[in-house]
Amino acid sequence: MRRHSLQHDSEGRLHHLLTIEGLKRQQIxxxxxxxxxxxxxxxxxxxxVPLLRGKTVVNLFFEASTRTLTTFELAAxxxxxxxxxxxxxxxxxxxxxxxLDMLHNLEAMQCDMFVVRHADxxxxxxxxxxxxxxxxxxxxxxxxxxxxxxxxxDMFTIRRRKGEFAPLTVAIVGDIKHSRVARSLIHALTTxxxxxxxxxxxxxxxxxxxxxxGVHVFHDLDEGLRGADVVIMLRLQKERMQGAMLPSEAxxxxxxxxxxxxxxxxxxxAIVMHPGPINRGVEIASSVADGPQSVILEQVSNGIAVRMAxxxxxxxxxxxxxxxx
Amino acid sequence: xxxxxxxxxxxxxxxxxxxxxxLHIADGVIAGxxxxxxxxxxxxxxxxxxxxxxxxxIDLRARLRExxxxxRATIATETAAAxxxxxxTLVCPxxxxxxxxxxxxxxxxRHRAKQSGHARVLPLGALTQGLAGQQxxxxxxxxxxxxxxxxxxxxxxxxxxxxxxxxxxxxxQGLTIFLHAEDPWLAAxxxxxxxxxxxxxxxxxxxxAAETIAVARELQLIEQTGVRAHFCHxxxxxxxxxxxxxxxxxxxxxxxxxxHQLYLTDMDIGYFDTQCHVRPPLRSQRDREGLRExxxxxxxxxxxxxxQPLGPDAKLAPFPASEPGISGLETLLPLTxxxxxxxxxxxxxxxASITQRPAGILGLLDHGEGGTxxxxxxxxxxxxxxxxxxxxxxxxxxxxxxNSPFLGWELKGRVxxxxxxxxxxxxxxx
Numbered sequence: 001m002r003r004h005s006l007q008h009d010s011e012g013r014l015h016h017l018l019t020i021e022g023l024k025r026q027q028i029x030x031x032x033x034x035x036x037x038x039x040x041x042x043x044x045x046x047x048x049v050p051l052l053r054g055k056t057v058v059n060l061f062f063e064a065s066t067r068t069l070t071t072f073e074l075a076a077x078x079x080x081x082x083x084x085x086x087x088x089x090x091x092x093x094x095x096x097x098x099x100l101d102m103l104h105n106l107e108a109m110q111c112d113m114f115v116v117r118h119a120d121x122x123x124x125x126x127x128x129x130x131x132x133x134x135x136x137x138x139x140x141x142x143x144x145x146x147x148x149x150x151x152x153x154d155m156f157t158i159r160r161r162k163g164e165f166a167p168l169t170v171a172i173v174g175d176i177k178h179s180r181v182a183r184s185l186i187h188a189l190t191t192x193x194x195x196x197x198x199x200x201x202x203x204x205x206x207x208x209x210x211x212x213x214g215v216h217v218f219h220d221l222d223e224g225l226r227g228a229d230v231v232i233m234l235r236l237q238k239e240r241m242q243g244a245m246l247p248s249e250a251x252x253x254x255x256x257x258x259x260x261x262x263x264x265x266x267x268x269x270a271i272v273m274h275p276g277p278i279n280r281g282v283e284i285a286s287s288v289a290d291g292p293q294s295v296i297l298e299q300v301s302n303g304i305a306v307r308m309a310x311x312x313x314x315x316x317x318x319x320x321x322x323x324x325x
Numbered sequence: 326x327x328x329x330x331x332x333x334x335x336x337x338x339x340x341x342x343x344x345x346x347x348l349h350i351a352d353g354v355i356a357g358x359x360x361x362x363x364x365x366x367x368x369x370x371x372x373x374x375x376x377x378x379x380x381x382x383i384d385l386r387a388r389l390r391e392x393x394x395x396x397r398a399t400i401a402t403e404t405a406a407a408x409x410x411x412x413x414t415l416v417c418p419x420x421x422x423x424x425x426x427x428x429x430x431x432x433x434x435r436h437r438a439k440q441s442g443h444a445r446v447l448p449l450g451a452l453t454q455g456l457a458g459q460q461x462x463x464x465x466x467x468x469x470x471x472x473x474x475x476x477x478x479x480x481x482x483x484x485x486x487x488x489x490x491x492x493x494x495x496x497x498q499g500l501t502i503f504l505h506a507e508d509p510w511l512a513a514x515x516x517x518x519x520x521x522x523x524x525x526x527x528x529x530x531x532x533x534a535a536e537t538i539a540v541a542r543e544l545q546l547i548e549q550t551g552v553r554a555h556f557c558h559x560x561x562x563x564x565x566x567x568x569x570x571x572x573x574x575x576x577x578x579x580x581x582x583x584x585h586q587l588y589l590t591d592m593d594i595g596y597f598d599t600q601c602h603v604r605p606p607l608r609s610q611r612d613r614e615g616l617r618e619x620x621x622x623x624x625x626x627x628x629x630x631x632x633q634p635l636g637p638d639a640k641l642a643p644f645p646a647s648e649p650g651i652s653g654l655e656t657l658l659p660l661t662x663x664x665x666x667x668x669x670x671x672x673x674x675x676x677a678s679i680t681q682r683p684a685g686i687l688g689l690l691d692h693g694e695g696g697t698x699x700x701x702x703x704x705x706x707x708x709x710x711x712x713x714x715x716x717x718x719x720x721x722x723x724x725x726x727x728n729s730p731f732l733g734w735e736l737k738g739r740v741x742x743x744x745x746x747x748x749x750x751x752x753x754x755x
Contacts, residue, residue, distance in 0.1 A: 021525070099642070121526055121528050122597035122644040126644075145527030208532065212525075
């Protein structure tokens with residue numbers, strides 16, 4: 001019988017990264033600290049460290065992605081790993097059995113890590129349960145469940161800008177219901193102990209029982225933004241207009257879109273974040289997205305260092321003190 | 326062939342018997358209890374010392390996969406599993422691959438069951454043709470072919486008008502209707518109870534209202550049409566309360582619960598345990614307690630297995646893509662007995678919930694066709710040892726489906742022999 005959580009090994013070290021839920025505060029801090037040591041790698045002439053030399057990382061993407069896939073690939077290459085990219089036709093239904101068959105085939109080719117994105121919640125857990133013991137699985141987004149590296153890079157960005165988490169009021173605005181980023185952010189921010197965590201959206205985009213995750217629910221954007229230190233906007237999928245979730249993009253922007261006027265309700269030094277890709281004029285005004293309080297591009301570049309940290313730690317090759325930079 | 330089952334504790338809730346006495350069987354029929362009937366002489370004896378002797382179990386809901394899904398299970402494999410679990414009568418609901426909307430399908434299922442000889446199978450006739458919810462099935466013809474009950478299976482009858490007419494027609498033919506109460510729109514795409522677990526795991530939720538709205542609609546129509554109706558595998562405490570109220574008001578309604586709903590909640594899904602993917606979904610602790618209370622009060626009369634054998638790949642998928650269902654025949658008796666061990670029910674009440682009461686719902690009781698050990702009734706009998714503990718293991722399951730969230734559980738009570746119309750269909754003793 002397994003006596004430790006699926007994502008940890010018997011010594012409590014990170015083996016898979018599947019969800020933020022269950023990580024200890026110190027573990028998150030360790031990942032952020034490790035990422036910090038990798039930031040400077042991107043500024044070097046030779047943008048590489050040899051930590052994962054001889055290791056093979058497979059990016060297994062069952063769902064389309066540009067930024068996440070690219071930053072994972074860059075991160076692996078900067079760690080000197082061999083990288084394999086497998087794009088699986090998303091239109092073909094991938095049955096569980098063939099999914100697992102494919103994994104075992106890849107394992108037979110001596111792969112060390114799978115970075116997995118899949119449209120179904122729980123796919124990363126399923127894969128982690130069935131891989132050989134030496135293989136690590138990193139969840140790059142599963143359904144509406146989790147996107148842990150996105151949340152970690154957001155924590156990294158917040159910490160670089162704000163220092164401490166404890167005094168912060170954070171507002172997450174938008175489609176909480178369907179967002180894996182929102183769920184991972186909520187677990188990260190509650191674990192790091194922010195002072196107040198708010199979710200802001202109409203009821204159609206708020207999942208039932210969301211309060212059980214430790215958030216305060218707001219349906220009015222003005223109230224939700226008031227006094228916030230960090231405002232995280234979520235992407236609104238166009239499909240939400242069907243299925244009677246929302247009447248129109250125009251009405252959504254008018255009631256929940258972040259404009260300069262609305263942003264003025266937050267603290268003067270509030271930062272604005274977005275996991276991307278942005279729908280300008282739907283959830284956020286261009287003037288805000290490109291404005292002085294926006295850290296959206298910073299998030300993207302921080303994504304590489306954070307993913308380097310997660311990959312190296314999961315494969316047990318975290319840099320020793322002062323070694324990474 | 327005359328048999329006497331000796332020295333057992335005979336529990337026959339239908340006749341109010343709970344005593345150490347003998348049961349005599351002559352030519353497939355109960356010849357008497359206690360004193361040897363005049364002119365009876367046993368050809369063989371079954372020693373049931375230390376064991377319980379009760380009517381054969383009646384499972385109100387078991388999918389058998391045949392015809393159409395023989396790669397997963399067959400009537401032969403599943404009825405054999407049923408016999409090993411003390412079950413003598415299985416009710417098989419229609420589903421799109423075997424809609425049971427023609428007499429030929431009814432005959433086929435009954436014939437296969439008869440051939441296998443392990444248990445009696447009662448097919449539920451279709452309520453609408455092809456279960457499409459549009460045209461009424463030929464219910465009178467299905468009744469003639471041997472269906473005592475009609476049902477639309479898990480398929481919704483979306484149109485209230487069609488449901489009303491189906492109830493009116495079923496009622497005119499003297500047929501009971503079995504209902505799966507689920508609003509198809511609220512349940513669409515869902516795979517787990519909408520609540521703290523679905524929000525955590527990012528699973529599309531099925532709200533409690535999916536059940537209660539359907540129950541509310543059907544209750545109104547039952548009242549209007551006067552059809553005798555039975556709600557299958559309830560999942561929410563609120564639905565139980567609505568049905569209790571309707572029964573109090575005198576409506577001809579009954580209900581059952583799947584035994585797994587009395588033990589598990591959505592919390593058991595943990596991190597995506599697909600063995601806990603069932604339909605209707607496992608709900609909250611409050612719902613589980615409400616279902617238990619409903620059973621104790623009698624609002625929920627019966628317990629069923631909601632058996633659904635699946636192949637090994639059905640659960641090897643991400644949770645939403647995995648198939649719902651539990652292979653439940655072999656846990657029905659031990660999990661029901663556990664309700665008595667836990668003090669929720671007395672042992673005779675627990676046994677009644679899987680014998681006498683389902684027989685009553687199916688209209689078998691009055692004809693002595695199950696659920697009773699009255700003299701003259703068909704000799705469907707289960708003998709079990711209530712004491713031994715055993716571990717549920719996949720490789721020891723008789724059913725072709727090894728999908729169960731109870732694997733590894735320590736269960737108590739084991740069947741030692743099963744008789745179907747006086748014939749041994751399973752035995753571990755001699």
